[in-house]
Amino acid sequence: MGMYEFASPDALAVAGGNLWVANATGNSLTELSSSTGTVVRVVTEATGHFNDPQALASDGTHLWVANFASNTVSEVMLSTGALVRTLSSSVAISGPVALYADSVHLWVANFARNSVSEFLESTGALVQVLSGSQGFNGPISFASDGTNLWVADFSSNAITEINQTTGALVQVLNSSKLLLKNPESLVFDGTRLWVANTSNTVTEINEKTGALIQVLPKAKYNFNNPQSMVSDGTHLWVANAWGSTLTEITESTGALVQTLGGTPSFSGPIAMAYDGKNVWTANFNNATVTETTASTGLIQQILSNPQYQFANPSAITISGNNVWVASATSLTELNRTTCMPIQVLSGAAYGIDDPQAILSDGTHLWVANEFGNAISELNASTGALIAVISAKSFGINNPQALASDGTHLYVANANGNSVTEINEATGALVKVFTGSSFGFNGPEALVSVGTSLYVANQTGNSISVVNEKTGTISSVWNSPTLALSAPDAMTSDGTNLWVANAKGNSVTEINAATGVLTQVLSGSTYGFADPVAIIADAARLWVANQHGSTVSEIDQATGKPVQVLSGSIYGFNNWSALASDGSHLWVADYGTSAVTEINEVDGSLNELLTNSAPVMVGGTESR
Secondary structure (H helix, E strand, O other): OOOOOOOOEEEEEEEEOOOEEOOOOEEEEEEEOOOOOOOOEEEOOOHOOOOOEEEEEEOOEEEEEEOOOOEEEEEEEEOOOOOEEEEEOOOOOOOOEEEEOOOOOEEEEEEEOOOOEEOOOOOOOOEEEOOOHHOOEEEEEEEEEOOEEEEEOOOOEEEEEEOOOOOOEEEOOHHHHOOOOEEEEEEEOOEEEEEEEEEEEEEEEEEEOEEEEEEEEEHHOOOOOEEEEOOOEEEEEEOOOOOOEEEEEEEEOOOEEEEEEEOOOOOEEEEEEEEOOEEEEEOOOOEEEEEEEEEOOEEEEEEEEOOOOOOOOEEEEEEEOOOEOOOOOEEHHHHHOOOOOEEEEEOHOOOOOOOOEEEOOOOEEEEEEEEOOEEEEEEEEOEEEEEEEOHHHHHHOOEEEEOOOOOEEEEEEEOOOOEEEEHHHHHOOOOOOOOOOOOOOEEEEEEEEEEEEEEEEOOOOEEEEOOOOOOOOEEEEOHHOOOOOOOEEEEEEEEEEEEEEOOOOOOEEEEEOOOOOOEEOOOOHHHOOOOOEEOOOOOOEEEEOOOOEEEEEEEEEOEEEEEEEOHHHHOOOOOOEEOOOEEEEEEEEEOOEEEEEEEOOOOOOOEOOOOOOOOOOOOOOOO
16 A cells, blocks of 8 residues: 555545545645545645645546645646646635635635635636625635535624626625524535534525524534534534544434544544545544545544654665665655655565664665674665575675665675675675675774775774775775774765764764875764764764764864754654755664654754654644
8 A cells, every 4th residue: 555645634525536635734635546545646745836735626627726825726637646737816815725616617715815716727717806795704615506606704704605607796694593603614415505613513504595494502413613514415424623523414304313533533533525425534633534434424444644663763764755764673664755654664574673774776775684684675666575685695694784886785794794795786696705804893884985895894993995896905994093993884975984983982084085084073072972873964974972862963174063963852862873865864763763854954853753643733724
């Protein structure tokens, strides 16, 4: 099953035979098969120009998306998810919160401007903007009988009826008898107009005359901030956002059928859709979508994002738009834009067993498993297992580090005092580098630069330089001036080599071409405390300090300390692994079983990802 990427889902629509979910904080759309609930596609912000999508509407061929934050409406093709156009007008679109497509015209409710705009569906051309005389005040929801359009005015406690052909005002329902109070949602069932009021009532109105039929009270129906409704032709379904329940009502009599509720089935239900058989509910609080059989009220399934399932994460890497995190016996794949989990891979078949390093070459994902003495090879795009390399001929023995030159994978075997070279395309063994001439002594870290492979020997306090083309040793750097002391992490910018010394609480900078010392970074201002990971971005060095539970930031050009990141806000505790995507630093923290995303420009916290499911505060969408 593909990834849902639900992120504060707050709008639903059944269109083209599938269910579409708008993700407010993910700035994306998730398309699901309405028959199975499986993912068809996820349309991202980059494709659809979405920005806090709050409403959906379709004509059967196109889907329109109201973007509240950018004051735009995106039009996408149902068949492909491709963007057709983006509607934008400072006059016609401002705080769009509701849409209605009548096959000729698209109607947009502008909460911020107290207006309703009409566009031609075929061209996106603006027809008119209705305001003023129509009396809109906080328009928030639409319903149609095919001839007239009903608009719920949240702020004026009224319902405005307009002619769909001309836009002319028909009537405004605002009688005190209707008990309209912040009307949030409208549904027309063929005879009656139903109004959900955030005062915890539902008003039933004769659609032909506008006369009150009855007001359903909170006490009997358990309404609690009802924010969305759908009709299945026989029953009315009401989603109670604060109550985390659904109320089912017989439309012909207004009688209560049942109340479905409680987490995990529903949590902040904020939007609903009906596909002819099932009622779908978007749960804003726990980022799930629930499918309920309309005829029985039985819950069929709850669709949710896979949890992170971090368990002492020990390695991390970037692969395309995704982040892979290696835990004790599993791999977690994240979308690095949304930080949402995509999948968690575990089980004996994958061979994940205390992974010490993970690397992507763009096509393959490679994992070094310390306890398993094996290398797991996976498809970087899908996570599908390709092979687990553990044959004795490969010499894998306590693998601690990985490096790639674009064609070959190199594995540092700490207990074997060797390096294994593997053909990345075929997974075949190329060579095992071993013997006293290489100077390997507890090889702990690897870096490939040009045609040279650099091997940090933690026990030997040295750097072995191997010619990748010939497979021969070029030199072994072990001069005391380098101040190497249990070197266990390295990084390079292509010119310089930086080595983190665990026992020396220092970083050694070396000219990669000559092996000549540039400088040794040490002292209290750097905050080094058993540095175990180091990575370079375009301008900075980042060093993870195991005993300090901190990350040190260093200016590459000068070697001067910039700052030391610490504190519970970052979630650091015990040793960590690092990865950079060029804009953000990703820290996998072993002690807290968390992943931290940091802005590389200023070191500010972007996200702290933990195994606790994120819950949006307030239980209602923002406007």
